[in-house]
Amino acid sequence: MPAPEQHRIIFKHIDEPGYTNDIGCYLRNGGYEVLKKAVSRKPEELIEEVKKSGLRGRGGAGFPCGVKWGLVDRKSGKPIYLIVNADESEPGTFKDRYIMHQDPHQLIEGTMISCFANNVKQAYIYIRGEMPHGARILEKAIAEARAANFVGPNILGTGYSCEIFVHRGAGAYICGEETGLIESLEGKRANPRIKPPYFPAVLGLYQCPTIVNNVETLCHVKYIAEHGGAEYAKIGTPGNTGTRIFCVSGHVQRPGYYEFPAGTITMGQLLNDVCGGPLPGRKFKAVIPGGSSAKILRFGERFKGKRKVGTELVDYDWGVEDVPMDFDSLGMIGTMGGSGGVIVMDDTVNMVEALANINAFYSHESCGQCTPCREGSLWMKKITSRMVHGQARNEDAALLKSVADQIPGRTICAFGEACSWPTQSFIAKFGDEFKQYPETKKTAKPVDAVALV
């Protein structure tokens, strides 16, 4: 079956010739019309539309946005904050970058609609430090929007006021975790907070109720406010509504970003039809479907079970290529849709070396607060790095697994899971390669072999 057509609602103007990131261009393309209509509606209505839409957060966890907004403590009398999580840093993910650089006003409009719906008076955009241009573009866009009275005091004469400021991170991955981000915004080390009691919706920024939403999620909110939650829910599949942006990188002919109705495209269609298949003379070996912490899939393995289609339970028997790219299907086969970052590896890649690369990332990025994660991620890095650069032992796979198994569930934040899933899944799927690695090392590498660690 050929791949469906791309359906660009968030990336509508990305890479469009002549489209610029200034407010003039945005206004010529119908910009801020949705905000104008939204501020004449009741905030509760807008929240209701988002709930009806079934929108799931695009940052990685896929948590329903309407539910998140519903959890906000509105009775405390404290101000409510909204933070745009623009700390895009999960390896393999590169969608928010293009929204912020090429279409920043879309984000600002979505943010302002979300702020109005939730009676937020102050919003912050937390952008990762490695995007200095992005920060400047957003600051300029906010200034333009302020001059046009879409941001700031008494917006469009409604009496409603809301300010947005850009806040730059400084290279720490853990700031993508919402409570770590909040600590960082408070001017501290980004050590995530324990939940309970520190649910952002109740005790977030400055111990006030706080909403933290991903860049792309807020752009979806704009679309929902424009077309209504029910219309939005018609895109995609039940439970996985709207569109999803896939960021494909690694060993494919045409890496890049592609937006499709959620759940309508399979892994095989995405990688073969859309991305042009493997590089010449090579074969796909493995794919990580949702950012580097998602569990890896091995081409050739099969997934069997029962799944719900409508009200009925039907059998499924999928190869990697057959898996629909939605949160639920990927969850069913033991991995996750995460942030939409699809990393592809072909048959030139040795899995021990690929894991050593990933482990180096997580050990560098652990905040160091919880011992199992701080030590575990470091040990996993040291073991895999020794396997590649030093001596590899037959018992290394078992040792790695035992370290990885002792981390998840024993840490304050989900980084514990994120850093152990790669090791656990690489060993489960490619255990043979780990066992053979001491032998593999004895054979000379091809001269054009690519170093991974």
Add this chain to the structure above:
Amino acid sequence: MNLKPETLSKIDEVITHYPTKRSATLPLLHLIQEDVGHLPPDTSEWVAAKLELQPINVLEVITFYPMFRQKPIGRRHIKVCRTLSCALLGGYKTCATFEQEFHTHLGEVSPDGEVTVDFVECLASCGTAPVVMIDDELHEKVDGAKAKQLSDQIKAEAKKR
């Protein structure tokens, strides 16, 4: 601390963005680093006094975030992405090329003082791997040949100075 007047006015302005002064720690450190090139030894005390904190509150932030540096670097900062998607397409070779071109090692200032090469984690542009940031500019699809070309460009600019 000897900061430019415009840095000082930016510092005073950014503090007003937050209900608590402590929140301005990261923005202040960015501004000082942009002005001076790195964070000099008296940074912690200066920022702490400005934001009514203890110096340790600032120092612990400086040491936590990889982008803050306490030592000077070369005139240009070359950051090569090390993470998986870039590595799969030759990021390690790209990095080694820059090191060779400037006769330097990771994290050190090159002998001519021109560059510091760092191997950093994911720069969020995996679709155009391997990527490199030179100061504020992102360069895409930087294979060994393009790394050589960029190095030549930096050397040519250095000669003009």
